[in-house]
Amino acid sequence: MNEQDCVITSAPGKMIILGEHSVVYGKPAVALAIDRRFYCKVQRSQDFVVNGYRAMAGSHPHIRSILHDNRAGNITVSAVTDIPTSSGLGSSAALSSSIALAVRRLFERDVTEEAIANDAFNAEWFAQGRASPIDTSTCTHGRGVAINNPVDMGKALWKISKGGNTWNVTDIDVPDMTFVVGYTGIYAPTGPIVEKVRKFKERNGFAKDIIDEMGLIALLGLNAIRRGDKEDLGEIMTRNHKLLSILGVSCKELNKLVNASLPHSYGAKLTGSGGGGSMIALTDEPEAVCEAIRLHGGTPIVVHTETEGVRVENNVPNNGTFPLEL
Ligand code: MEV
Numbered sequence: 001m002n003e004q005d006c007v008i009t010s011a012p013g014k015m016i017i018l019g020e021h022s023v024v025y026g027k028p029a030v031a032l033a034i035d036r037r038f039y040c041k042v043q044r045s046q047d048f049v050v051n052g053y054r055a056m057a058g059s060h061p062h063i064r065s066i067l068h069d070n071r072a073g074n075i076t077v078s079a080v081t082d083i084p085t086s087s088g089l090g091s092s093a094a095l096s097s098s099i100a101l102a103v104r105r106l107f108e109r110d111v112t113e114e115a116i117a118n119d120a121f122n123a124e125w126f127a128q129g130r131a132s133p134i135d136t137s138t139c140t141h142g143r144g145v146a147i148n149n150p151v152d153m154g155k156a157l158w159k160i161s162k163g164g165n166t167w168n169v170t171d172i173d174v175p176d177m178t179f180v181v182g183y184t185g186i187y188a189p190t191g192p193i194v195e196k197v198r199k200f201k202e203r204n205g206f207a208k209d210i211i212d213e214m215g216l217i218a219l220l221g222l223n224a225i226r227r228g229d230k231e232d233l234g235e236i237m238t239r240n241h242k243l244l245s246i247l248g249v250s251c252k253e254l255n256k257l258v259n260a261s262l263p264h265s266y267g268a269k270l271t272g273s274g275g276g277g278s279m280i281a282l283t284d285e286p287e288a289v290c291e292a293i294r295l296h297g298g299t300p301i302v303v304h305t306e307t308e309g310v311r312v313e314n315n316v317p318n319n320g321t322f323p324l325e326l
Helices: 061-069 091-106 113-128 134-141 190-203 205-227 230-246 252-264 286-295
Strands: 006-018 029-044 075-081 144-147 156-162 165-172 179-183 267-271 278-282 299-302 311-313
Touching: 006 091, 006 134, 006 179, 006 205, 006 230, 006 267, 006 278, 029 091, 029 134, 029 205, 061 075, 061 091, 061 113, 075 091, 091 113, 091 134, 091 311, 113 134, 113 156, 113 190, 134 144, 134 156, 134 165, 179 252, 179 286, 190 205, 205 230, 230 252, 230 267, 230 278, 252 267, 252 278, 252 286, 286 299
Parallel strands: none
Antiparallel strands: 006 029, 006 311, 029 075, 029 144, 144 165, 156 165, 179 278, 179 299, 267 278
């Protein structure tokens, strides 16, 4: 096969440190890329095929959106990942970024990070109904990403506007801090939870106040990251979790893992859309937090921050023996 006909790419997952849900309404937020990746091998083909099966009409909305935006032909995709699906750790954003890079290379489109971040964001919007670019920008760029951060802290990356909101995306230095992820094992797709928050906000002024407050504390958290102040950041993360609970996006399993982690951490909160999925704890005692998570029915996932965003690969690791996730 000719090199132009087949491309292998990958993109990292992410964890949101502060500001999920409020970021959908243009409030500040911060996320870090993690060292779990989504890999895909993409070839031009006659039919649209995903992991050996011809795609059904309306299936794989993220990939369809990317093909449409790039006026691309059909592709065959083989994908593997070690990011659990719908876990709050960015599996769909990493899928979107890696497919966008592959499609852009195959069909000879612009391959700047900004173009890929835009494709991936449009894909999330199309699939979710409403979205912010925090997940897709982090999975595309890697490192740390802040949204609408007025503190002059990092390099401006790109600006994305849609649905009446504007998100200014900046790079931030990855803080020298340890986070432990606790996975509830509960499958929690983002779209319905984002929709639930939208309805709550539409009906109830109180929801808008909570969202405004989450935006304010995200700014305080960004300042704490800049100062390297773990105590302050941890306290803000726990406050953010309480606000997310009031907003109705936590669940008893997440609350249990957050409460179990707190005695061994600076702070803890759900990460991503909630409703299941994962929580994170900021800690200097990762083993104690892992044990507390295990004892309370969760799965600790040891993650490290990742500096590399979306990239071209020579091959898929482990011969593609990770569980297939699409
Ligand atoms: C999901 O990882 C983060 C949300 O804020 C949705 C989004 O920003 O698109 C819940």
